[in-house]
Amino acid sequence: MDYIYHILIICLIYSIFAQSLNLELGFTGLYNFGHIAFFGIGAYASALLSLKGVSIPVAIMMAMTIAGISGGLFSIPALRLSGDYFGIATFVFAEMVHLIFLNERDLTGGPMGLPGIPRPDWIGSGITSLPLFLVFAFFAAFATFLLLRRITNSPYGRALKVIREDEFVAQALGKNTFIIKTKTIIVGSIFAGLAGALWAHYITYISPSDFTLQETILVLLCVVLGGKGTNFGPVIGAFAIIFFGEFIRFIPIPSGYIRFVAPFQGMVYGFILIVMMLKRPQGIISEARRSSPKNA
Amino acid sequence: MTIYYVQLLTNGIIAGSIYAMFAVGLAMVYGVFKFINFSHGELITWGAYLTLMFSSPLFSLPLYFAVIPALVITVGIGLAQDFFVYRPLRQSNPIAILIASIGLSYLLRNVIRLCWGSDLQTFDLTLSRGLIFWGIYITKTQILMMLSALLFFGILYFLLTKTLLGKSLRAVSDNMELSSIMGINMKKVTCTIWVLASVFAGSGGILLALDTNLDPMMGMNNLIKAFAAVLLGGAGNIWGALIGGLFIGIAENISVAFISPDYKDFIAFGLIFILLLFKPRGIFGIAGGVR
Numbered sequence: 001m002d003y004i005y006h007i008l009i010i011c012l013i014y015s016i017f018a019q020s021l022n023l024e025l026g027f028t029g030l031y032n033f034g035h036i037a038f039f040g041i042g043a044y045a046s047a048l049l050s051l052k053g054v055s056i057p058v059a060i061m062m063a064m065t066i067a068g069i070s071g072g073l074f075s076i077p078a079l080r081l082s083g084d085y086f087g088i089a090t091f092v093f094a095e096m097v098h099l100i101f102l103n104e105r106d107l108t109g110g111p112m113g114l115p116g117i118p119r120p121d122w123i124g125s126g127i128t129s130l131p132l133f134l135v136f137a138f139f140a141a142f143a144t145f146l147l148l149r150r151i152t153n154s155p156y157g158r159a160l161k162v163i164r165e166d167e168f169v170a171q172a173l174g175k176n177t178f179i180i181k182t183k184t185i186i187v188g189s190i191f192a193g194l195a196g197a198l199w200a201h202y203i204t205y206i207s208p209s210d211f212t213l214q215e216t217i218l219v220l221l222c223v224v225l226g227g228k229g230t231n232f233g234p235v236i237g238a239f240a241i242i243f244f245g246e247f248i249r250f251i252p253i254p255s256g257y258i259r260f261v262a263p264f265q266g267m268v269y270g271f272i273l274i275v276m277m278l279k280r281p282q283g284i285i286s287e288a289r290r291s292s293p294k295n296a
Numbered sequence: 297m298t299i300y301y302v303q304l305l306t307n308g309i310i311a312g313s314i315y316a317m318f319a320v321g322l323a324m325v326y327g328v329f330k331f332i333n334f335s336h337g338e339l340i341t342w343g344a345y346l347t348l349m350f351s352s353p354l355f356s357l358p359l360y361f362a363v364i365p366a367l368v369i370t371v372g373i374g375l376a377q378d379f380f381v382y383r384p385l386r387q388s389n390p391i392a393i394l395i396a397s398i399g400l401s402y403l404l405r406n407v408i409r410l411c412w413g414s415d416l417q418t419f420d421l422t423l424s425r426g427l428i429f430w431g432i433y434i435t436k437t438q439i440l441m442m443l444s445a446l447l448f449f450g451i452l453y454f455l456l457t458k459t460l461l462g463k464s465l466r467a468v469s470d471n472m473e474l475s476s477i478m479g480i481n482m483k484k485v486t487c488t489i490w491v492l493a494s495v496f497a498g499s500g501g502i503l504l505a506l507d508t509n510l511d512p513m514m515g516m517n518n519l520i521k522a523f524a525a526v527l528l529g530g531a532g533n534i535w536g537a538l539i540g541g542l543f544i545g546i547a548e549n550i551s552v553a554f555i556s557p558d559y560k561d562f563i564a565f566g567l568i569f570i571l572l573l574f575k576p577r578g579i580f581g582i583a584g585g586v587r
Contacts, residue, residue, distance in 0.1 A: 025391075029391070031391060031394060033398070077569070077572075077573045078572075080572075080573060081572050081573075083390065084331065084332045084390070084394065085527075085572055087332065087394060088332065088523055088527070088568065088572070089568070089569065089572050091520075091523075092520065092523070092565045092568045092569065093569075095520060095561070095565055096562065096565045096566075096569075099558075099559065099561060099562060099565075102558075103556070103558040103559060213516065217398060217399075217402050220395065220398065221399075224395060259413065260410055262409070263406040263407070263409035263410035263414075264406070264410060265406075266402055266403075266405070266406030266409070267403050267406040267407060267410065269399075269402060270399045270400065270401070270402035270403030270404075270405075270406060271399070271403055272399070273395060273396065273398065273399025273400075273402065273403075274381055274396050274399040274400055274403065276399075277381075277385060277388075277392045277393070277395050277396035277399065278381070278384055278385065278396070281388065281389075281392045
């Protein structure tokens with residue numbers, strides 16, 4: 001039972017993370033391949049603050065703010081680029097952030113990471129706190145879902161989709177696309193920061209190796225599999241991917257072959273990404289398109 | 297003291313010549329197909345690991361012969377990438393092909409981890425003493441690296457400028473549709489591009505592995521340097537990529553004198569950022585490439 005709680009909590013945290021990426025990648029068409037950086041910034045900020053004695057809700061709020069600010073600062077130069085180049089810039093940004101986590105030993109603990117991150121007092125610690133943490137994660141994920149749905153269903157959300165389809169059209173319609181994209185990245189980073197902070201407080205130990213290309217691919221997979229540009233897609237994607245990852249552990253494998261499990265899992269993830277792109281690029285849930293029913 | 301900088305410069309040129317080999321393939325693929333091939337890095341890794349396989353027990357070929365089947369299979373992987381993934385996606389939207397290339401890179405990297413494990417491996421070379429020229433240390437492997445890079449780029453230059461195939465290659469990278477209308481055999485050209493990209497990446501990987509070691513992430517780590525080199529030279533520009541690669545290698549190694557070696561990789565990353573911001577078309581300002 002505890003194990004199921006654990007999986008559900010991870011699913012919920014990843015669903016927040018995937019939704020925040022979806023806002024950028026799915027709705028706005030910004031190829032963000034470095035979203036893990038903001039997840040990591042949120043995790044480290046919240047962990048460091050709470051280890052310094054800041055109360056956890058405040059620490060999480062501040063972590064979200066810091067992630068949002070870094071997203072904003074990042075977007076100002078990066079948004080001068082478009083398409084593939086933006087993708088490379090984000091990818092590189094994530095590597096730079098990873099290097100900082102790894103090398104600023106005084107601040108981040110270097111490769112040893114930060115142990116002993118507290119959970120909120122009212123949740124407690126240890127296994128008995130799992131149900132309460134699940135409730136906490138659920139509310140966070142639900143709030144994220146409602147907020148992002150509200151954003152994407154508003155006129156602002158429609159502007160995002162226009163930018164994705166054709167940026168010149170958006171400009172011609174009088175939208176300041178730079179400001180809109182900056183805002184999107186800030187919002188996306190804030191929620192990625194929230195997911196990261198929850199992750200840090202849940203796992204209670206973080207190290208730079210938690211925030212690498214591997215996790216970028218995982219969250220990308222959640223979004224792509226579930227259906228980019230839909231509100232519910234990334235949530236489904238996150239649940240499917242995390243459950244699949246955990247399910248593999250239950251296949252009876254002779255103990256000598258345990259070391260093959262992780263690479264095999266990676267192969268399956270990579271394979272799913274390719275097959276999705278070849279056969280069903282819109283994902284499990286496809287985006288409703290009123291105007292062009294044939295090409296959907 | 298100057299000898300120290302000359303030594304760093306030499307190291308930089310050696311590293312740079314390998315980066316250039318990686319970057320050239322990336323630039324060629326970008327120039328023609330207009331997408332960033334994230335799985336290019338895996339060709340580097342596969343070249344190195346296949347050589348390890350053919351030179352270790354089971355096959356036990358001498359190293360120089362092991363290179364041949366390794367490169368042949370690497371080329372096969374490169375062509376298979378195109379045939380199974382990139383060709384069907386050529387008409388679809390750009391993000392699909394980009395995500396597919398990330399997936400492909402992850403798939404290929406994990407096959408390596410499955411077959412050879414995640415640990416560092418090395419070729420069992422007898423330790424040879426570094427040679428000293430005017431106070432500069434350089435190993436035989438490093439000389440081999442520079443010579444091979446020179447040879448490969450020489451052949452490439454000859455191919456591109458002196459043969460009909462090279463001419464059609466340049467035409468296609470200039471304008472794909474127009475050249476197919478003019479009757480250039482597109483299949484032949486695309487195949488050539490993937491073969492060249494795979495050979496350059498694979499042999500670069502082998503040389504790098506001879507000098508340092510093999511690990512499953514070697515492709516990805518060097519791919520970032522290759523990105524930097526390609527951007528420096530202007531996307532799709534082959535000779536720009538060559539100079540970009542050399543520049544990155546030299547900048548990285550000289551930087552060791554001024555900043556902590558932990559941040560050596562930061563140079564390439566920082567360069568990418570600065571370039572993307574101020575000169576998104578590369579220092580030579582070749583137009584095109586931006587989607």
